[in-house]
Amino acid sequence: xxKNDLLLKALRKEKVSRPPVxxxxxxGRYLPQYIELRKKYDFFTRVQTPELACEITLxxxxxxxxDAAIIFSDILVIPQAMGxxxxxxxxxxxxxxxxxxxxxxxxxxxxxxxGNLQYMFNALSLTKREINNRVPLxxxxxxxxxxxxxxxxxxxxxxxxxxxxxxxxxxxxAHSLLSKITAATIVYLKAQLKAGADVVxxxxxxxxxxxxxxxxxxxxxYLLQIAEAVxxxxxxxxxxxxxxxxxxxxxxxxxVSGIGIDWNMRPEKARLETQGRxxxxxxxxxxxLLMPIPELKKEVHKMIKAFGAQAYIANLGHGIVxxxxxxxxxxxxxxxxxxxx
Amino acid sequence: xxKNDLLLKALRKEKVSRPPVxxxxxxGRYLPQYIELRKKYDFFTRVQTPELACEITLxxxxxxxxDAAIIFSDILVIPQAMGxxxxxxxxxxxxxxxxxxxxxxxxxxxxxxxGNLQYMFNALSLTKREINNRVPLxxxxxxxxxxxxxxxxxxxxxxxxxxxxxxxxxxxxAHSLLSKITAATIVYLKAQLKAGADVVxxxxxxxxxxxxxxxxxxxxxYLLQIAEAVxxxxxxxxxxxxxxxxxxxxxxxxxVSGIGIDWNMRPEKARLETQGRxxxxxxxxxxxLLMPIPELKKEVHKMIKAFGAQAYIANLGHGIVxxxxxxxxxxxxxxxxxxxx
Numbered sequence: 214x215x216k217n218d219l220l221l222k223a224l225r226k227e228k229v230s231r232p233p234v235x236x237x238x239x240x241g242r243y244l245p246q247y248i249e250l251r252k253k254y255d256f257f258t259r260v261q262t263p264e265l266a267c268e269i270t271l272x273x274x275x276x277x278x279x280d281a282a283i284i285f286s287d288i289l290v291i292p293q294a295m296g297x298x299x300x301x302x303x304x305x306x307x308x309x310x311x312x313x314x315x316x317x318x319x320x321x322x323x324x325x326x327x328g329n330l331q332y333m334f335n336a337l338s339l340t341k342r343e344i345n346n347r348v349p350l351x352x353x354x355x356x357x358x359x360x361x362x363x364x365x366x367x368x369x370x371x372x373x374x375x376x377x378x379x380x381x382x383x384x385x386x387a388h389s390l391l392s393k394i395t396a397a398t399i400v401y402l403k404a405q406l407k408a409g410a411d412v413v414x415x416x417x418x419x420x421x422x423x424x425x426x427x428x429x430x431x432x433x434x435y436l437l438q439i440a441e442a443v444x445x446x447x448x449x450x451x452x453x454x455x456x457x458x459x460x461x462x463x464x465x466x467x468x469v470s471g472i473g474i475d476w477n478m479r480p481e482k483a484r485l486e487t488q489g490r491x492x493x494x495x496x497x498x499x500x501x502l503l504m505p506i507p508e509l510k511k512e513v514h515k516m517i518k519a520f521g522a523q524a525y526i527a528n529l530g531h532g533i534v535x536x537x538x539x540x541x542x543x544x545x546x547x548x549x550x551x552x553x554x
Numbered sequence: 555x556x557k558n559d560l561l562l563k564a565l566r567k568e569k570v571s572r573p574p575v576x577x578x579x580x581x582g583r584y585l586p587q588y589i590e591l592r593k594k595y596d597f598f599t600r601v602q603t604p605e606l607a608c609e610i611t612l613x614x615x616x617x618x619x620x621d622a623a624i625i626f627s628d629i630l631v632i633p634q635a636m637g638x639x640x641x642x643x644x645x646x647x648x649x650x651x652x653x654x655x656x657x658x659x660x661x662x663x664x665x666x667x668x669g670n671l672q673y674m675f676n677a678l679s680l681t682k683r684e685i686n687n688r689v690p691l692x693x694x695x696x697x698x699x700x701x702x703x704x705x706x707x708x709x710x711x712x713x714x715x716x717x718x719x720x721x722x723x724x725x726x727x728a729h730s731l732l733s734k735i736t737a738a739t740i741v742y743l744k745a746q747l748k749a750g751a752d753v754v755x756x757x758x759x760x761x762x763x764x765x766x767x768x769x770x771x772x773x774x775x776y777l778l779q780i781a782e783a784v785x786x787x788x789x790x791x792x793x794x795x796x797x798x799x800x801x802x803x804x805x806x807x808x809x810v811s812g813i814g815i816d817w818n819m820r821p822e823k824a825r826l827e828t829q830g831r832x833x834x835x836x837x838x839x840x841x842x843l844l845m846p847i848p849e850l851k852k853e854v855h856k857m858i859k860a861f862g863a864q865a866y867i868a869n870l871g872h873g874i875v876x877x878x879x880x881x882x883x884x885x886x887x888x889x890x891x892x893x894x895x
Contacts, residue, residue: 455818
């Protein structure tokens with residue numbers, strides 16, 4: 214039914230003529246069309262109005278020709294749906310004025326998030342319809358550890374020291390919170406797949422701040438619980454940014470279809486550690502998109518060659534940044550489409 | 555002559571009864587005695603007054619009993635000595651109001667930094683005298699790539715995107731700047747060893763933002779140039795934070811005595827990649843110092859066991875953070891001293 218199912222094929226490790234390509238944060242601030250909408254509607258209006266979320270989601274499909282759409286939303290909709298106040302000031306990052314500090318705070322969080330997130334499922338259904346089978350639609354959620362970081366710290370941070378201290382000194386509380394986020398996320402991702410998402414990705418943006426043992430305990434365990442619960446309903450991609458050391462063990466879980474990696478690891482090494490067990494996604498340094506286009510394309514081809522074109526999804530190693538020229542973003546996509554083995 | 559030469563022995567891979575221990579940023583804001591001095595003297599007064607720098611350097615030797623002193627200073631004294639204005643506002647991080655943007659800016663930088671850094675050599679000589687052979691004295695410098703980050707970006711940053719864009723889009727300029735910083739740093743570190751430092755460490759705090767190939771090109775190359783020039787004068791420790799993938803190749807250079815690693819890598823893996831070629835240093839997560847002392851000590855022993863007690867320097871994986879209780883910092887040191895194979 215899908216006219217372009219490269220992403221799904223790559224996740225199933227089926228033979229493809231070339232790798233699929235999309236970019237994390239592809240619906241975002243480097244696109245003038247997005248900036249126009251941002252002038253008119255505040256952040257949560259854009260996220261919570263299905264027509265706006267749909268329009269923003271489709272922009273990069275139309276403008277730069279990616280092989281997948283990813284629904285426009287934010288990882289902090291889960292803490293919000295669980296009952297926390299989340300403020301998002303343009304250009305300032307998120308603020309959660311009342312943070313989680315006690316078992317009582319955790320007890321008050323709501324797991325049954327479906328009702329509060331109806332706008333998200335409506336946005337997915339609408340987008341699935343509007344996308345008209347051109348490309349697959351990706352749903353997503355923040356990983357439990359990354360959400361804990363914001364819920365305990367209250368805002369973005371270089372080292373999330375308060376959140377980590379919470380994990381290390383009140384680990385029973387931390388696990389109680391992580392379990393609750395995990396339960397809510399399972400509900401959320403299953404409902405996303407039901408509403409129209411073809412694939413889901415779980416973003417563990419801050420897992421790289423944990424040692425390998427701490428990753429297993431506070432991040433990996435919950436990522437895998439989610440993957441196992443969600444995989445029967447659709448393919449799951451994990452993106453534990455900065456946690457190269459977890460690649461081997463995560464790839465051994467058959468509930469995981471794909472793993473995203475950042476640019477800190479050589480593709481060859483990632484293949485060695487995963488031994489063909491999962492599809493790999495990544496790992497172009499977004500700042501490298503600023504290079505002159507001919508060099509940029511050469512680097513993209515080098516990356517694909519290093520990963521190999523099969524069981525691979527071309528992507529950045531992290532979200533695209535605001536000041537990337539649109540033609541450079543498009544050149545990244547074009548370079549993947551032009552790749553020949 | 556040194557009463558406690560565990561650090562030097564470990565760097566020479568000589569048999570030790572237990573590993574030496576020190577902590578990055580051990581002379582710093584978690585110590586009330588330091589905070590007292592900070593109230594009276596601004597940052598560069600503390601750095602540039604040998605008596606103050608000496609007093610601060612010796613505080614952790616006296617208070618928590620580390621096996622090495624590291625001279626109190628800052629990595630940004632090099633850009634400053636090269637002619638740039640560096641402002642340091644308490645609690646706000648560094649600010650370099652006029653950044654490097656052109657070849658002309660680079661041409662104006664001074665390589666012959668010895669004269670401008672006389673206060674540092676005086677501080678080292680004085681400290682070496684005052685330390686009275688109790689423990690070795692470590693000198694240090696920022697790595698060229700990390701210094702480029704500040705010199706181009708002008709301040710601290712999450713991703714140093716401007717500095718990385720400078721490297722990727724104006725690489726000839728970047729290499730010209732990196733070469734000049736390298737030359738100044740070689741002069742600086744040799745003079746530190748002459749003035750009284752027993753060992754030097756090079757901090758590449760931001761090298762982890764580079765892909766393995768970019769690391770080799772913009773960071774590793776210059777780290778090794780410095781190590782090769784300085785090693786005949788004293789042992790060199792490299793600390794390329796976040797660059798786990800560089801461990802294997804850096805360890806193959808015989809000019810490198812030690813390599814520090816952060817907590818993102820398992821000690822066993824680090825040993826595997828370095829095959830006994832270098833002494834390893836690290837890699838306790840500083841936030842783990844907040845754990846209750848008995849658990850903290852258990853974790854320290856686990857870490858030493860994982861590295862092995864020989865050719866190993868117990869340390870954190872990054873600088874100690876301000877809110878660590880002094881008795882927890884001391885417990886870290888004590889745990890290493892109590893370690894028995």
